[in-house]
Amino acid sequence: xxxxxxxxxxxxxxxxxxxxxxxxxxxxxxxxxxxxxxxxxxxxxxxxxxxxxxxxxxxxxxxxxxxxxxxxxxxxxxxxxxxxxxxxxxxxxxxxxxxxxxxxxxxxxxxxxxxxxxxxxxxxxxxxxxxxxxxxxxxxxxxxxxxxxxxxxxxxxxxxxxxxxxxxxxxxxxxxxxxxxxxxxxxxxxxxxxxxxxxxxxxxxxxxxxxxxxxxxxxxxxxxxxxxxxxxxxxxxxxxxxxxxxxxxxxxxxxxxxxxxxxxxxxxxxxxxxxxxxxxxxxxxxxxxxxxxxxxxxxxxxxxxxxxxxxxxxxxxxxxx
Numbered sequence: 001x002x003x004x005x006x007x008x009x010x011x012x013x014x015x016x017x018x019x020x021x022x023x024x025x026x027x028x029x030x031x032x033x034x035x036x037x038x039x040x041x042x043x044x045x046x047x048x049x050x051x052x053x054x055x056x057x058x059x060x061x062x063x064x065x066x067x068x069x070x071x072x073x074x075x076x077x078x079x080x081x082x083x084x085x086x087x088x089x090x091x092x093x094x095x096x097x098x099x100x101x102x103x104x105x106x107x108x109x110x111x112x113x114x115x116x117x118x119x120x121x122x123x124x125x126x127x128x129x130x131x132x133x134x135x136x137x138x139x140x141x142x143x144x145x146x147x148x149x150x151x152x153x154x155x156x157x158x159x160x161x162x163x164x165x166x167x168x169x170x171x172x173x174x175x176x177x178x179x180x181x182x183x184x185x186x187x188x189x190x191x192x193x194x195x196x197x198x199x200x201x202x203x204x205x206x207x208x209x210x211x212x213x214x215x216x217x218x219x220x221x222x223x224x225x226x227x228x229x230x231x232x233x234x235x236x237x238x239x240x241x242x243x244x245x246x247x248x249x250x251x252x253x254x255x256x257x258x259x260x261x262x263x264x265x266x267x268x269x270x271x272x273x274x275x276x277x278x279x280x281x282x283x284x285x286x287x288x289x290x291x292x293x294x295x296x297x298x299x300x301x302x303x304x305x306x307x308x309x310x311x312x313x314x315x316x317x318x319x320x321x
Contacts, residue, residue: 026115026168026190029065032108036061039105042098048309049086052211053079057105062148064109065166067117076106078237085219118167118188120147124159124174125182125199139200144175144302167192174198177303181206205305210235212296212308215271222312224285229274231265231296233306239270240306246297248272251309253289261294272298285314 039057043050056079063072079102083095090098124139138159145152145161147170152163155174167190174182181204186196215230216222222229231248233240245267250259264280265272274280284292291311299305 029112029115029168032061032064032105032112035101035105035108039098039101042094042101044094045089047086047089048212048311049082049089051209053082055209055211056082057102059149060105060109062150062166064112064114065148065168066150067114069109069114072109073106076102076109115167116190117164118191119162119193120165120170120172120186120188121160121162121193121195122147122152122155122172122174123195123197124155124176125197126159126176126180127199127202136199139174139176142176143200144177144304145198146173146175147171149173172196172198174200175206175304176200177206178299178305179203179205207297207305207307209308210240210306212306212310214294214310214312217310217312220291220312222281222284222314224281224314224316226281227277229277229280230268230271231273231294231310232271233296233298233300233308240300241270242267242272242298242306243301244299245272246299246305247295248297249295250284250287251289251293251295253293255293255295257295258287258289259283267298272296281314 036057040054043054043057056075060072060075060079063069063075083098083102122145124143124145125136126139127134128137139155140159141155141157143155143159145155145163147163147165149171152165153161155161165188167188169185169187172184172186174184180200180202182198182200184196184198186194188194211234213232213234214222215232216226216228233242245262245265248261248265249257250261252258261280264276265274284294291313293309293311295307295309297305297307
């Protein structure tokens with residue numbers, strides 16, 4: 001009792017005050033979650049640019065929960081930029097609804113206090129076969145770990161990592177390139193301590209839908225006389241350093257492959273470039289589907305697979321005379 005009185009006299013928060021603050025923060029976070037869902041639902045499109053907006057919106061909430069408010073606002077700014085650069089993606093009334101939903105979500109992220117973090121130990125597990133029996137063991141060092149889609153680090157030699165993560169319900173991924181992936185979930189109390197085990201499935205190849213840009217296209221338009229043709233994966237405004245191209249394919253409007261373009265490209269620096277840009281552009285210009293849609297799958301230095309599609313049009317030269 002004397003110790004409690006001394007704490008209060010010294011200005012320390014009582015357990016009830018801490019619990020009350022955590023409850024208020026959780027309530028505010030729940031409002032932000034609802035507004036995130038409203039912004040997501042307002043997108044209502046499966047176009048590559050629209051899916052990228054949804055990724056930005058999801059990332060913004062995750063970063064907010066990680067107490068990274070500045071990065072969360074940056075993710076929303078990226079979504080707004082995509083919105084402004086895709087005037088033809090949404091009808092006028094849908095644009096107004098989406099803009100309003102994103103603005104409400106942005107205000108919540110800017111003004112609300114996120115719930116306290118918690119401490120989570122993630123134990124990555126691997127499957128091994130001995131004497132015909134399958135059993136689990138601790139994973140090796142170097143397994144990539146994500147919480148709510150946000151990287152939190154790599155496992156140690158004992159296959160584990162302890163990190164400060166959001167409280168509440170959290171989703172955990174473990175990734176071991178090139179072909180092992182696992183997932184798990186756990187509910188953490190504010191300022192609490194928890195543990196979760198994630199078993200890697202050796203037959204699940206990990207892959208990320210990563211922003212893909214056609215460097216020479218501006219506002220979705222590729223000039224027919226462009227002198228180069230470069231595709232680049234980008235994460236948080238930084239190019240992904242690709243080491244191997246797995247596939248570059250031309251798709252029709254139903255996403256069926258109409259032509260394999262893989263052999264026409266090579267890795268150069270941070271981009272995948274056409275060896276003969278003029279020839280590839282001439283080939284693409286004959287594609288009857290508008291917009292032209294190209295799907296890319298490539299591997300980075302860490303062995304992670306990146307995939308996405310990019311859409312663009314190639315106007316006739318006479319349109320620019």
